[in-house]
Amino acid sequence: MRRNQIVLVLVWVMGICATTLLCATVDYDHRALLIDGKRRVLISGSIHYPRSTPEMWPDLIQKSKDGGLDVIETYVFWNQHEPVRGQYNFEGKNDLVRFVKAVAAAGLYVHLRIGPYVCAEWNYGGFPLWLHFIPGIKFRTDNEPFKAEMKRFTAKIVDMMKQEKLYASQGGPIILSQIENEYGNIDGPYGAAGKSYINWAASMATSLDTGVPWVMCQQADAPDPIINTCNGFYCDQFTPNSNKKPKMWTENWTGWFLLFGGATPRRPVEDIAFAVARFFQRGGTFQNYYMYHGGTNFDRTSGGPFIATSYDYDAPIDEYGIIRQPKWGHLKDLHKAIKLCEEALIATDPTISSPGPKLEVAVYKTGDKCAAFLANDNDNSDATVKFNGNSYQLPAWSVSILPDCKNVVLNTAKINSASMISSFTTESSKADTSLEASTSGWSWISEPVGISKADSFAKIGLVEQINTTADRSDYLWYSLSVDLQDDAGSQAVLHVESLGHALHAFINGKLAGSSQGNGNKRALDVDIPITLVAGKNTIDLLSLTVGLQNYGSFFDIWGAGITGPVILKGLKNGNTVDLSSQKWTYQVGLKGEDLGLSSGSSGQWNSQSTLPKNQPFIWYKTNFAAPSGSNPVAIDFTGMGKGEAWVNGQSIGRYWPTNAAPNGVCSDSCNYRGPYTSTKCQTNCGKPSQTLYHVPRSWLKPDGNILVLFEESGGDPTKISFGTKQVASLCAHISDSHLPPVEMWNSDTKSGKKVGPVLSLKCPHQDQVISSIKFASYGTPLGTCGDYYHGRCSSNKAMSIVQKACIGSSSCSVGVSTDTFGDPCKGVAKSLAVEAICT
Numbered sequence: 001m002r003r004n005q006i007v008l009v010l011v012w013v014m015g016i017c018a019t020t021l022l023c024a025t026v027d028y029d030h031r032a033l034l035i036d037g038k039r040r041v042l043i044s045g046s047i048h049y050p051r052s053t054p055e056m057w058p059d060l061i062q063k064s065k066d067g068g069l070d071v072i073e074t075y076v077f078w079n080q081h082e083p084v085r086g087q088y089n090f091e092g093k094n095d096l097v098r099f100v101k102a103v104a105a106a107g108l109y110v111h112l113r114i115g116p117y118v119c120a121e122w123n124y125g126g127f128p129l130w131l132h133f134i135p136g137i138k139f140r141t142d143n144e145p146f147k148a149e150m151k152r153f154t155a156k157i158v159d160m161m162k163q164e165k166l167y168a169s170q171g172g173p174i175i176l177s178q179i180e181n182e183y184g185n186i187d188g189p190y191g192a193a194g195k196s197y198i199n200w201a202a203s204m205a206t207s208l209d210t211g212v213p214w215v216m217c218q219q220a221d222a223p224d225p226i227i228n229t230c231n232g233f234y235c236d237q238f239t240p241n242s243n244k245k246p247k248m249w250t251e252n253w254t255g256w257f258l259l260f261g262g263a264t265p266r267r268p269v270e271d272i273a274f275a276v277a278r279f280f281q282r283g284g285t286f287q288n289y290y291m292y293h294g295g296t297n298f299d300r301t302s303g304g305p306f307i308a309t310s311y312d313y314d315a316p317i318d319e320y321g322i323i324r325q326p327k328w329g330h331l332k333d334l335h336k337a338i339k340l341c342e343e344a345l346i347a348t349d350p351t352i353s354s355p356g357p358k359l360e361v362a363v364y365k366t367g368d369k370c371a372a373f374l375a376n377d378n379d380n381s382d383a384t385v386k387f388n389g390n391s392y393q394l395p396a397w398s399v400s401i402l403p404d405c406k407n408v409v410l411n412t413a414k415i416n417s418a419s420m421i422s423s424f425t426t427e428s429s430k431a432d433t434s435l436e437a438s439t440s441g442w443s444w445i446s447e448p449v450g451i452s453k454a455d456s457f458a459k460i461g462l463v464e465q466i467n468t469t470a471d472r473s474d475y476l477w478y479s480l481s482v483d484l485q486d487d488a489g490s491q492a493v494l495h496v497e498s499l500g501h502a503l504h505a506f507i508n509g510k511l512a513g514s515s516q517g518n519g520n521k522r523a524l525d526v527d528i529p530i531t532l533v534a535g536k537n538t539i540d541l542l543s544l545t546v547g548l549q550n551y552g553s554f555f556d557i558w559g560a561g562i563t564g565p566v567i568l569k570g571l572k573n574g575n576t577v578d579l580s581s582q583k584w585t586y587q588v589g590l591k592g593e594d595l596g597l598s599s600g601s602s603g604q605w606n607s608q609s610t611l612p613k614n615q616p617f618i619w620y621k622t623n624f625a626a627p628s629g630s631n632p633v634a635i636d637f638t639g640m641g642k643g644e645a646w647v648n649g650q651s652i653g654r655y656w657p658t659n660a661a662p663n664g665v666c667s668d669s670c671n672y673r674g675p676y677t678s679t680k681c682q683t684n685c686g687k688p689s690q691t692l693y694h695v696p697r698s699w700l701k702p703d704g705n706i707l708v709l710f711e712e713s714g715g716d717p718t719k720i721s722f723g724t725k726q727v728a729s730l731c732a733h734i735s736d737s738h739l740p741p742v743e744m745w746n747s748d749t750k751s752g753k754k755v756g757p758v759l760s761l762k763c764p765h766q767d768q769v770i771s772s773i774k775f776a777s778y779g780t781p782l783g784t785c786g787d788y789y790h791g792r793c794s795s796n797k798a799m800s801i802v803q804k805a806c807i808g809s810s811s812c813s814v815g816v817s818t819d820t821f822g823d824p825c826k827g828v829a830k831s832l833a834v835e836a837i838c839t
C-alpha cells in the first residue's frame with residue numbers, strides 16, 4: 001500500500017471509530033453473532049440497573065464475569081428516565097451510561113433492550129404515565145402519537161449511547177439492541193395495525209444506525225434484518241424465521257417473580273443446565289439468563305399488579321448480591337464445558353440422531369474439530385447411549401457434553417459445585433435515642449380517614465383510578481355522604497365492585513371492611529356488612545393500586561379503582577340504593593404524601609403520647625444505627641401490615657408481610673426431572689410472601705438513619721428488626737461417580753491420566769477462611785446442606801482429613817476416592833459430604 005493509501009484507510013477507520021481503533025464490527029449469519037468477523041458462542045445474563053445501586057454494580061458484574069458470562073443484558077426503563085415528559089433523569093441507579101461503562105470496565109459486552117415497552121414486572125411495563133394522557137394515543141400499535149414518542153425516546157437513548165461511544169462499532173461494549181418486547185405473544189387483538197406497527201418499529205430501529213444488530217423477542221414475523229429470538233424455560237425447539245439468522249435465546253428464566261400473596265418460585269439448576277445444554281446441542285449460540293441478578297423493586301417501580309418488592313427471581317446471584325449456590329457454580333461449570341466446544345460449535349450445524357426413545361445425539365464435526373452432546377429427555381429413566389463405540393450413562397433429564405466427541409466433561413444433572421445456606425442475622429434494633437425519637441424509639445403521625453386535602457374535587461359518578469391519579473400515588477379516596485333518615489341503626493350491606501387492586505371501606509370514620517385481589521384476579525366484588533346511623537352517614541372508600549399492569553394486549557387501559565356499581569343493600573323494607581351516580585368527592589393520595597413525611601424531616605411527629613399500635617393509617621418514624629460490618633442489610637417487617645417504607649428519604653419499596661402464600665401449592669422436595677413450570681417447585685406455602693426488605697448499604701450512615709413507614713392496615717413497629725444477610729454454611733456432596741472438575745478436563749484428557757472426582761469448597765469472601773468443619777462423612781452420608789447425617793457406612797478418618805485440608809484456608813479440595821479415605825464399605829457406591837463454616 002502506498003503511503004497516502006494508508007493515510008486514507010486510517011482516516012476512514014478513525015472516522016467511524018473516532019479516537020479508538022478498538023472498534024468492532026458486529027454482524028450475524030446463520031450460525032452465530034459475528035464479532036470482527038468471527039462467530040461467537042455467547043453466554044449472557046440480565047441485570048436491571050435500577051434494581052440495585054451503582055455501588056453494587058461493579059461487584060454484580062464481576063460475579064457475572066466470574067460465573068462465565070460474556071454479555072450483560074438490561075432493559076432501558078423509560079418511566080425511570082422520563083418521569084415527566086421532556087424531563088430526564090439519568091442519576092443514581094438510573095445512570096444508564098455509568099452502568100454500561102461498568103460492564104465495559106469488566107471486559108463484558110452489553111445487550112441493550114431499549115423496548116421501550118419492557119414488561120419486566122415493572123410498573124406499567126416501563127411506560128411513563130404521561131404517555132397515556134396524550135390525546136389520541138393508542139399504545140403499541142400503528143398510531144402516530146405513540147410512534148412519535150416511541151421513536152423520540154428510542155432515538156434519545158441511541159444518541160446518548162453514541163455520544164458516549166458505547167456501541168461496539170465505536171469501540172464500546174454494546175453488541176446488540178432490542179426493540180419492542182414479546183409483542184408477538186399478544187399481537188392478535190391489534191390486528192393488521194399490529195403488523196404494520198412491528199414493521200414500522202423494525203425500520204425505525206434500523207434507521208437509527210447503531211452499527212450493531214437489533215433483535216425482537218417472541219416475534220416470529222420480525223422483518224429482516226431484525227433477528228427474532230426466543231424467550232422461555234426451554235428454547236431448543238426454536239428456529240429463527242430465516243436461515244440467515246442465528247438461533248438466539250434472550251430470556252431463559254432462572255426462576256420466576258414473586259407476588260405478594262404468592263409462594264416463592266424456585267427453579268432447580270439441574271433443569272436450567274439441562275435446558276441450556278439442549279439449546280446449544282440443537283444449534284443455539286447465544287443464551288441469556290433472565291435474571292442473572294434480579295434485585296429489588298424499590299419505590300413504586302414494581303408492576304403487576306401484586307408484584308412483590310423482592311425481585312430475587314431465584315437467580316444465580318441473589319437479591320442481596322450474594323452468589324446463590326450451587327446454581328451459580330454449576331452454571332459456571334456448564335459455561336466452561338460449552339466454551340470447550342466453541343470452535344466445533346461455530347464451525348457447522350449439528351448432525352442430530354436419535355439412538356432410542358427420547359434420546360438424542362448431536363455431533364458438531366468439521367476437520368479435526370469434534371464436539372458432541374448426548375441427551376436423555378426421559379423424565380424418569382436413566383439410559384445408556386452408545387456413541388462412537390463407547391457407552392455413556394445418562395441420568396434421566398440430563399445432557400452430557402463431550403468437547404472431543406469422546407470424553408464427558410460435564411453432565412447437567414451432576415453437580416460438582418458447592419452449595420450454600422444464607423441466613424438473616426438480626427441485630428437488636430439499637431434505636432438511636434440521641435435524636436428526636438421517644439423512649440419507645442418511635443414517633444408517629446396519623447393519616448386522616450377520608451377527604452383531608454385542599455385539592456379534593458367532586459364529580460358525578462364513579463371514576464377510573466389510573467386516569468384520576470395518573471399514578472402519582474397508590475391511593476384514591478372516594479367519599480360520599482348519604483342521608484338515611486328511615487334506616488337509622490339498621491344493619492345493611494355495602495356492595496362495592498372495583499377493577500382492583502385493593503380496598504378499605506370506612507363508614508362514619510370506622511373501618512367496616514377491606515378486600516384485595518391477587519396475582520390471578522385483580523377485580524373486587526365485595527359485600528361489606530355495615531351499621532348506619534340516623535341522618536347523615538359518611539362512606540369513605542379508599543381504593544389502592546399495587547403496581548400497575550405490565551403485560552397483555554391493551555394492558556395500558558385495563559384500568560383500576562371503584563368503577564362500580566356501589567350499592568347499599570338490605571335497607572329497611574328490602575330497599576336498595578344505587579350510589580354509583582351520586583356526586584362523589586375525590587382525593588388523590590394521602591395528606592402525608594403531600595406533606596413529604598417520607599423524608600422524616602417535616603411534619604409534627606408525636607413522640608410523647610402512647611404509640612398507636614395495630615391501627616390503620618399511621619405514619620411511623622424511628623432512627624437506627626446501621627448493622628455493623630459490610631454484609632448486605634435487610635429490615636424484617638414481621639409485625640407490620642401493609643405500606644411503604646423509606647430509609648433516609650429513599651423508598652425501599654412496598655412492604656406487605658401479612659400477605660401470605662396459599663397452602664397446597666408448594667413441594668418440599670423438588671424433582672428437577674421433567675418440564676418445568678413457574679409453579680412446579682415453589683416453597684414458603686402458608687407463610688408471608690416477603691418479610692425481608694433490602695436496604696442498600698450505600699443508603700446508610702453508621703448512625704442516625706431515619707426509617708419512615710406509612711402503615712395502611714395496622715401493625716406494631718416495635719416488632720421490626722434490622723439485620724444482615726450472609727452465608728451461614730458452605731456444603732458439598734460429591735459421589736465417586738461424579739466427574740472430575742471441569743477445569744481438569746484439558747490436562748486430564750491430554751495426559752491420559754484419569755483424575756477422579758474432587759470436592760471443592762471456597763469461602764464467599766476473599767478475606768474469609770474456613771474456620772470449622774461442621775460435618776464430614778465419606779461412605780453413604782445422607783441429608784441436605786445444613787442437615788447432613790451419617791449413613792450406614794462412614795470412614796472414621798473423614799473428619800480429620802477434611803479438617804487438615806481445609807481449616808485455615810479460604811478454599812480447599814479433597815479427592816473423593818478410597819485413595820484418600822480408605823474403603824469403609826467395599827462394593828458400595830460412596831460419596832463425601834462436607835459442611836464447613838467460613839469466618
Ligand code: GAL
Binds near residue numbers: 118119231257
Ligand atoms: C417475559 C417478559 C419479561 C418478564 C418475564 C417474566 O415474558 O419479556 O420482561 O416479564 O416474562 O419474568
